[in-house]
Amino acid sequence: TQLLEQSPQFLSIQEGENLTVYCNSSSVFSSLQWYRQEPGEGPVLLVTVVTGGEVKKLKRLTFQFGDARKDSSLHITAAQPGDTGLYLCAGDWGGGADGLTFGKGTHLIIQP
Amino acid sequence: ETGVTQTPRHLVMGMTNKKSLKCEQHLGHNAMYWYKQSAKKPLELMFVYNFKEQTENNSVPSRFSPECPNSSHLFLHLHTLQPEDSALYLCASSQPTTRTRYGYTFGSGTRLTVV
Numbered sequence: 001t002q003l004l005e006q007s008p009q010f011l012s013i014q015e016g017e018n019l020t021v022y023c024n025s026s027s028v029f030s031s032l033q034w035y036r037q038e039p040g041e042g043p044v045l046l047v048t049v050v051t052g053g054e055v056k057k058l059k060r061l062t063f064q065f066g067d068a069r070k071d072s073s074l075h076i077t078a079a080q081p082g083d084t085g086l087y088l089c090a091g092d093w094g095g096g097a098d099g100l101t102f103g104k105g106t107h108l109i110i111q112p
Numbered sequence: 113e114t115g116v117t118q119t120p121r122h123l124v125m126g127m128t129n130k131k132s133l134k135c136e137q138h139l140g141h142n143a144m145y146w147y148k149q150s151a152k153k154p155l156e157l158m159f160v161y162n163f164k165e166q167t168e169n170n171s172v173p174s175r176f177s178p179e180c181p182n183s184s185h186l187f188l189h190l191h192t193l194q195p196e197d198s199a200l201y202l203c204a205s206s207q208p209t210t211r212t213r214y215g216y217t218f219g220s221g222t223r224l225t226v227v
Contacts, residue, residue, distance in 0.1 A: 004154070031212045042116070042202050042218030043155075050212065088155070092212055098167055099145060100216065102155040 004091050004103035012109040016078055021106040023089035024071045030094030032072045034063055037086040037105070079110045115139045118203050118219035126227055127193060133222045135186040135203030143208050144186040145216070146178060149200040161186060162208060193226045200224075 005024045013019055023032065031050045035043035047056050049065035049072060056063045060083075062075040076083055086107050090100040116137045125131050135144065146158040160168035161180040175197075177189040186203055200223050204216040 033215045035215070035218075040223075041220050042204070043216075044218070045215040048213055048215055090155075090215075094212075098143070098160045098162065098208075099157040099170070101157075102147075104152065104154045 004089055004101055006087075006089055006103035006106050008106060009104065010107045010109075012111065013079060015080055015110055015112050018075070018077050019079055019108070020073055020075045021087055021108070022071065022073050023103055025091060026070065027091075027093070028069050029091040030069075031092045032065060032069075033090045033092070033100065034072070034074055035088040035090060037088060038084075043086075043088055079108075081110045081112050084108060084110050116203055116205055116217050116219035118201075118222050120222060121220065122223045122225075124225045124227060125190070125193065127195070129193075130189070130191040132190065133188040133201055133203075133224075135188075135219055137184055137203075137205040137217070137219075139205060139207075139217060141205035141207050141217070142183050143206045143211070144180060144183070145204045145206075146186070146188055147202040147204065149202055149221070155202065159188075190224075193224075195226050198224055198226045 007022050033048045034046045037043040047063045052067045052069045054065040060077045064073050086105045088105045090102045119134045142163050144161045148156045157170050158172045159178040164180050175192050179187040200221045202221045203219040206216045
């Protein structure tokens with residue numbers, strides 16, 4: 001079974017603080033995607049990382065793909081209440097297999 | 113509005129009922145998916161359709177029956193469900209050739225409660 005482990009599962013911090021969440025696997029991904037899901041809605045794609053060591057920035061969010069393409073991190077600077085949500089990582093194993101494999105997600109709450 | 117529309121948004125059904133979930137996309141995508149999202153579990157892939165052909169059935173019980181009449185529409189037919197089937201059912205679509213780069217587009221889901 002190819003698993004994606006996300007940590008922490010829950011995180012509650014004050015507005016203005018920085019945070020990092022992690023996504024790890026023992027297997028190599030062809031690519032990895034991060035999604036954010038708000039209550040009552042489906043996940044929305046934030047970013048895709050493809051190359052080992054790749055860093056992508058989306059405003060205050062920084063995504064990094066591990067050199068070995070087995071892990072990824074999401075760092076949020078100066079978190080805001082609007083960042084509250086469930087952050088999901090999803091691995092694409094490639095090789096013709098269809099369907100992404102998702103982690104359980106990190107529930108993030110930013111308190112004003 | 114994401115471009116993938118799911119109906120109904122909420123559904124309560126008895127264990128002996130038959131109901132159907134509907135998913136529609138007009139993004140020009142050729143792959144469509146059903147996922148199940150339960151509390152404390154990762155999203156579980158149920159079915160995959162590529163160009164209207166089912167390419168994956170992830171050991172889903174036969175009380176769930178998918179149907180894909182064309183590349184824009186996907187259904188999930190439900191019958192004799194169990195209370196543990198209560199969950200958020202998400203539909204997604206993608207373009208197989210660009211999935212790696214652009215990911216999936218998800219609908220808002222159907223919140224299903226089996227009583």
